[in-house]
Amino acid sequence: MRMKATILAGTVIVATAMTGSVLPAAAQDSIYVPLFTYRTGPFSGSGIYIAEGMHDYLEMLNQRDGGIGGVKIAIEECETGYDTKKGLECYESVKDKKPVVVNPWSTGITLPLIPRASVDKIPVLSMAYGLSASAVGDTFPWIFNPPATYWDGASMILSYIGSKEGGLDKLKGKTIGYIYLDAGFGKEPIPFFEQVSKDYGFNLKLYPVAATDMQNQSSQWLNVRRDRPDYMVMYGWGALQPTAVKEAAKINFPMDKFISIWWPSEDDAAAAGDAGKGFKSLNWHAVGANFPALQDIKKFVTDKNLTQTDKSHPGKVLYNRGVYNSMLIAEGIRNAQKLTGKKVVTGEDVRRGLETLNVDEARLKEIGLGGFTGPVKLSCADHNGHFATFMQEWDGTKWAKIGGDIKPMADKVNPLLAAAAKDYTDKNGNWPKRTEACDKAS
Amino acid sequence: MFYREAGQFKTTYQADQAVFPILQDRIGLALILLGAFALIPLMASDFFISVIMIPFLILALATMGLNILTGYTGLLSLGTGGFMGVGAFACYKLTTLYPGINIVVWILVSGFFSTALGIVFGLPSLRIKGFYLTVATLAAQFFLDWSFIRVQWLTNYNTSGAIEVPTRTLFSMPVTGPNATPQFRYLVILSIVTLLTWFASNLVHGRIGRMWMAVRDMDLAAELIGIPLYRTKLLAFAISSYYCGVAGALMVFFWYGSAEPGVFNIDQSFTILFMVIIGGLGSLTGSFFGAALIYGLPIVLKIVLHGVGINILPATVEHVTFMSVGALIVLVLIIEPLGLARLWQITKQKLRVWPFPY
Numbered sequence: 001m002r003m004k005a006t007i008l009a010g011t012v013i014v015a016t017a018m019t020g021s022v023l024p025a026a027a028q029d030s031i032y033v034p035l036f037t038y039r040t041g042p043f044s045g046s047g048i049y050i051a052e053g054m055h056d057y058l059e060m061l062n063q064r065d066g067g068i069g070g071v072k073i074a075i076e077e078c079e080t081g082y083d084t085k086k087g088l089e090c091y092e093s094v095k096d097k098k099p100v101v102v103n104p105w106s107t108g109i110t111l112p113l114i115p116r117a118s119v120d121k122i123p124v125l126s127m128a129y130g131l132s133a134s135a136v137g138d139t140f141p142w143i144f145n146p147p148a149t150y151w152d153g154a155s156m157i158l159s160y161i162g163s164k165e166g167g168l169d170k171l172k173g174k175t176i177g178y179i180y181l182d183a184g185f186g187k188e189p190i191p192f193f194e195q196v197s198k199d200y201g202f203n204l205k206l207y208p209v210a211a212t213d214m215q216n217q218s219s220q221w222l223n224v225r226r227d228r229p230d231y232m233v234m235y236g237w238g239a240l241q242p243t244a245v246k247e248a249a250k251i252n253f254p255m256d257k258f259i260s261i262w263w264p265s266e267d268d269a270a271a272a273g274d275a276g277k278g279f280k281s282l283n284w285h286a287v288g289a290n291f292p293a294l295q296d297i298k299k300f301v302t303d304k305n306l307t308q309t310d311k312s313h314p315g316k317v318l319y320n321r322g323v324y325n326s327m328l329i330a331e332g333i334r335n336a337q338k339l340t341g342k343k344v345v346t347g348e349d350v351r352r353g354l355e356t357l358n359v360d361e362a363r364l365k366e367i368g369l370g371g372f373t374g375p376v377k378l379s380c381a382d383h384n385g386h387f388a389t390f391m392q393e394w395d396g397t398k399w400a401k402i403g404g405d406i407k408p409m410a411d412k413v414n415p416l417l418a419a420a421a422k423d424y425t426d427k428n429g430n431w432p433k434r435t436e437a438c439d440k441a442s
Numbered sequence: 443m444f445y446r447e448a449g450q451f452k453t454t455y456q457a458d459q460a461v462f463p464i465l466q467d468r469i470g471l472a473l474i475l476l477g478a479f480a481l482i483p484l485m486a487s488d489f490f491i492s493v494i495m496i497p498f499l500i501l502a503l504a505t506m507g508l509n510i511l512t513g514y515t516g517l518l519s520l521g522t523g524g525f526m527g528v529g530a531f532a533c534y535k536l537t538t539l540y541p542g543i544n545i546v547v548w549i550l551v552s553g554f555f556s557t558a559l560g561i562v563f564g565l566p567s568l569r570i571k572g573f574y575l576t577v578a579t580l581a582a583q584f585f586l587d588w589s590f591i592r593v594q595w596l597t598n599y600n601t602s603g604a605i606e607v608p609t610r611t612l613f614s615m616p617v618t619g620p621n622a623t624p625q626f627r628y629l630v631i632l633s634i635v636t637l638l639t640w641f642a643s644n645l646v647h648g649r650i651g652r653m654w655m656a657v658r659d660m661d662l663a664a665e666l667i668g669i670p671l672y673r674t675k676l677l678a679f680a681i682s683s684y685y686c687g688v689a690g691a692l693m694v695f696f697w698y699g700s701a702e703p704g705v706f707n708i709d710q711s712f713t714i715l716f717m718v719i720i721g722g723l724g725s726l727t728g729s730f731f732g733a734a735l736i737y738g739l740p741i742v743l744k745i746v747l748h749g750v751g752i753n754i755l756p757a758t759v760e761h762v763t764f765m766s767v768g769a770l771i772v773l774v775l776i777i778e779p780l781g782l783a784r785l786w787q788i789t790k791q792k793l794r795v796w797p798f799p800y
Contacts, residue, residue: 039757040764079756084705085497088698089741092493111604112700119620131602182591184602184702191601210591211704308755420601427598429541429608 030074031067031333031344033058034094036087036104042214043082043238046318049265050105051077052309053322056297059307061330063300068330069337071344082238084108091116100336100350101125101329107185110143117142118432123351125332127325128153128262128284132188133420135384137355140421141436144354146328146376147284147387150235151416152408153261154189156282158196159406160259160391161231172201177229179220179236179244182208186235192416193233199412205229214240221247234260242271249275255394256280262389265318269394277396282406284389285324285373287399289315292368294323317392317399324373331359331367331376339439355380356439374405380438386410445793461647478632483625492624492697494741499628499635500692502733505717506642506726507685512715513724514646515678516658517567521560521579522686522714524586527706528556529687530694531596534605538598545610545618546630549695553687559586560683567675571661583711590703597703606700618695627696634692638685643726645681654678655724686714716767720774722783731782736767 035058037051038044058075067073078090087109091102101123104110110130117124118141126134126145134143148156161176162168178193180186186208197204205227207220217240224232232253234244241264248258255278262282269279289295294314301307302314313319336345336353345353360375378385388405425431445466452458462468482495508522533552537545563582567575590596597605609619616622617630645651653674656664665671694701713736721732740763747754754762778784792799 037756039755040760077756079760081760084698084702089493092489096487096489107602108604108702108704111602111606111702112698115606115620115699183704184604187603188601208591212707423601424606427538427600427608428606 029344030072032074032076032094032097032099033329033333034090034097034099034102035075035077036080036090036102036106036109037077038080038082038105040079041081041083042211045242045267046238046263046265047082047105049313049316049318050322050325052307052313053319053324054103054326055322056301056307056309056314057293057323057326058330059301060293060297063304063306064296068333069343071337073330073333080104080106080109082106082108084112088112095120095122098346100333100345100347101354103127103325103329104130107131107188108183111184114140114143115428120347121351122347123354125325125328125354127328129185131424133417133424135382135386135417136421137378137380137383138434139425139431140383141355141380141434142351144378144383146357146378146383146385147374148389148408149384149386149413149417150185150188150261151192151413152384152386153282153389154192154233155196155409155413156389156406157233157259157261159409160280160403168200173203174231175203175205175227175229177205177207177224177227177232179207179209179217179224179232179234181214181236181240182210185237189235191420192413195416196412209236209240209244214238215243217243217247221251221253224248224253225251230257232258234258235263236260237263241265241268245269245272245276245279248272248279254278259391262321263318266316266398269399274396276394279394280391280402281394281399282389283317283392283399283401284387285320286371286401287315287317287320287392291370291372293327293372294320294368296368297323320372327359327367327369328354328357328376331363332357351436352439354378355383386413445790445796447794461643475636478636479629483629488624491628494738496624496628496631496697497737498730498733499631500689500697501714501717501737502730503635503638503692504686504689504714505721505729505733506639507682507689508714508718509721509724509726509729510642510646510654510685511678511682512718513722513728514651514658515654515675517564517675517678518572518576519579519682520576520708520711520715521563521582521586523706523708523710524583525556525560525683525686526690526693526710527586527590527703528559528683529553529690530701530706531590531605532556532687533691533695534607535596535598537608537610541608541610544612545695546612546634549634549688549691552691553684556683556687556690557680560679560686561676564676564679564683567679568672580708583708587703587707590706602702604700604702605694607695607698610695618699620699622696631692631696634688638688639726642681642685646726650674650677658724716771720771720781722781725781725783727786728781728783731786735770735782739763739767739770 035054038047039051058073061068062073080087080090087104087106099122103125104113107130110126113124124143128148130145132149132151134140134145135149165171193204209217209220236244245268249272258279260281264281269276297314302309302311332350332354333345335357336349339352340349355378357376357378364370374387376385386408388407390401390405391403392399393402447464450465504526511517511519529552532555533548536548566578597603607618609616611617615626617626653669656669657674661671717732717736720735722728743763744759
C-alpha cells in the first residue's frame with residue numbers, strides 16, 4: 001500500500017509540474033519583474049547586497065506609491081547562485097509569465113540570453129556588465145547595459161592612472177598589472193588593455209584567477225611581487241576581491257596604486273583591515289542612505305519588516321548599486337507607460353521605454369535620488385551612454401569620493417565596440433537585422 | 443498480481459537471453475517510449491520540456507557514459523566534465539568551420555574527439571588502479587578545464603571567452619539557437635539518447651560488457667581467463683568518453699545555447715559521479731534514475747514548496763537542496779549501496795509476488 005501512495009504522490013508531482021499550474025500566474029493588473037539574485041554560493045558576498053537593494057527599491061514603490069503609475073509590481077526572486085545552468089532555469093521558469101525585463105546579474109547568464117531576447121520579446125538589462133558590444137543598440141535592440149561598459153571602465157582607470165602620473169604619455173615604460181576573474185567578465189577588457197598598452201608604450205602583465213581558486217591567489221601575488229608593477233588593476237567579483245586586497249596588503253603593495261572596477265563592497269575593502277586604506281575603485285553613485293528614496297525604503301520597507309534585508313546594509317555601495325538598478329527598471333517602465341499610454345506594459349513597451357530613457361537631474365530629484373548619481377540618457381543607437389564615473393577611496397571605514405568625474409576615452413573605446421559588435425554578428429551567422437522602429441525621445 | 447510472468451514460456455535460448463525477457467517489461471518500455479516520443483511533446487508545457495526533460499536526458503546520457511567506465515569496468519574517473527567539454531568545443535569548432543554539414547552529424551562526430559582524449563588519459567589505467575587512477579583522471583579534468591579557458595582558438599577568439607551557438611537547421615527547421623522550439627530540440631535529443639542507450643544496452647549485455655564486468659570484479663582473474671586487460675580498459679575509456687562528449691555537445695547546443703568554459707569544471711564531474719552512485723553502479727536504468735533524482739529534486743522541491751503555499755525564500759530552497767542532496771547520498775550509500783537501480787529491482791521482485799509474499 002505504501003508503495004501505491006508513493007507512486008501516486010510521484011504522479012501528482014509530475015503531473016502538476018507538466019502543466020506548470022503551480023507556478024503563480026502573473027495577474028493581469030500587475031507588472032511582472034523577476035529578479036535573478038544570488039544569496040548563496042561563492043559570489044553571495046557581493047550578491048546579497050545587490051539582491052537586497054534591487055528588491056527593496058521596487059518594494060518601496062509598491063508600498064509608497066502602489067507601484068508604478070498605479071500598477072503594482074509583481075516582484076519575484078529567482079536564485080541563480082551565479083551559475084549559468086540555474087540562471088537559464090530561472091529564465092525558462094519566468095519566461096511564460098511575461099516579464100517586462102530581466103536582470104541576469106552574471107555575464108555568463110547574460111550571454112545565452114542575448115540571442116533569445118529578441119525572440120522572446122523580453123529586454124535584458126545588464127547594468128554595467130555583460131557583453132560590452134551590446135551597447136550598440138542598432139545591432140542589439142533588446143540589450144541594455146548602462147551606464148558604462150567594462151571597456152569604458154578600463155579606459156577610465158587608465159585616465160586616472162595617467163592623471164596621477166602627469167599625462168598618459170608618461171606611462172611609457174611603466175608596468176600595469178591586471179588581476180581578473182578568469183571568466184567572460186574578466187576577459188572582456190583585455191583587448192582594450194592590449195590596444196592601449198601598444199598606444200602608450202606601457203607593459204601589461206596579466207594575472208588571471210580561476211573561479212575555483214578565488215580564495216587562493218598566493219601564486220598570482222607572488223608573481224606580482226616579482227614583476228613589481230607600478231599599478232594594479234582588478235576586475236573581480238565575489239570572494240576574489242577580499243582575497244586580492246588581503247594578498248596585496250600581505251606583499252606590501254602600495255594600496256593607493258591598486259585600482260578596481262566598480263564591484264568591491266565595503267566588506268571586500270575592509271578585508272585587510274587598516275592595511276587596506278587607499279584602495280580605490282570606480283563608482284557612479286553615492287554611498288550612504290542620506291537620500292529621500294533610501295529614507296523611504298527605511299520607512300516603508302525595512303522598518304516594516306517587509307524584506308529580509310539586514311538593517312545595516314542600506315547605504316552600502318553594492319546595496320545602492322541594486323537600488324540604482326531598480327531605479328533604471330522603474331524609470332524604464334514609467335517611460336514605457338508614458339510612451340504607450342497603457343498602464344500594464346509588456347516587454348516590448350519596456351524595451352521602447354528603456355531606449356528613450358532620459359533621467360535628468362530634475363527627474364532624479366523628483367524620485368528622491370537628487371545628487372545620488374548623474375543623469376542617464378539612452379538612445380536607439382547607444383544603449384549604454386558611456387557615462388562618466390568617479391574614483392572612490394577606502395579610508396578604513398567607508399568609501400570616500402576623491403576627485404571629479406572621469407570620462408571614458410571614447411576615441412579608443414568606440415571603434416573597439418563597433419568592431420566587437422560586427423565580430424559578434426559575423427560569428428553568429430544570420431544575426432537578425434534590427435526591425436524595431438526607433439521612438440522619439442519622450 | 444499484475445506483474446507476473448507465469449505462463450510466459452521461453453522456447454529458444456534467444457528468448458531466454460533477451461534484455462527484457464518478461465512481457466510486462468516490454469510493454470512498459472513501449473509505453474515509456476510512446477509517452478516520451480508522443481505524449482510529452484504534444485501535451486507538456488515548454489517549461490517542463492526545456493527545464494526538466496532536456497537537461498534530464500542530456501545528464502542521463504553523460505551519466506550512462508560514466509557508468510560504463512565506473513559502474514561496469516570499475517575505473518573511477520573524475521574527468522567527466524572535461525570530456526563533456528571536449529565534445530562541446532569540438533562540435534563548436536566543427537560547425538563553425540563547416541557550417542554546411544548538419545549539426546546532428548557534428549554532434550555525433552564530436553564524441554570521437556572525446557574518445558581520442560579519453561584513450562590518451564586512459565593509458566595510465568593499466569599500471570595504476572583505484573585512487574591513483576582517480577588522480578590521473580583528475581589531472582585530465584584540470585588540464586582540459588585549463589585549455590578551455592586559455593586556448594582561445596577553441597572559442598574562435600571570442601573576447602568573452604565563451605562560445606555562442608549559431609542557429610542551425612534540421613529538415614529546414616531551426617534546431618539550435620533562439621528560434622528552435624523546445625519540442626523539436628527535445629525530440630532530437632530524445633532520438634540521440636534512445637539510439638545511444640540501445641547501443642549501450644547491447645554492449646553491456648554482450649561479450650564486451652562481460653569483459654568489462656570481469657575486469658571490474660577481479661582484473662587478475664579476468665586476465666587469467668584470457669581477457670586482454672589493456673584493450674578492455676581502453677575500450678571502456680573510449681566508449682565512456684564518447685558518450686560524455688556527445689552529452690557535452692548536446693548540453694551546449696541544445697540546452698544552454700552558449701557556454702562559458704566554467705561550465706565544464708570539476709563540479710560537473712562530481713555531479714555526474716553522484717548521479718552514477720545514486721542511480722546505481724553498473725546499471726543503465728540507474729543512470730536515468732540518478733540523473734532524474736539529482737537534477738530533478740531541487741526543481742520539484744521548489745515547485746512543491748511553492749505549490750503547497752509555503753512562501754519559502756529562493757535562497758533557502760538552495761540551502762535545503764544542498765543539504766538534502768548531501769544527506770541523500772549518504773543515506774543511499776548506507777541503505778542501498780547499489781543505488782536506486784537496485785531499489786527498483788527489489789520493487790519489481792516484490793511486485794511479482796504481491797499480494798501474497800512468501
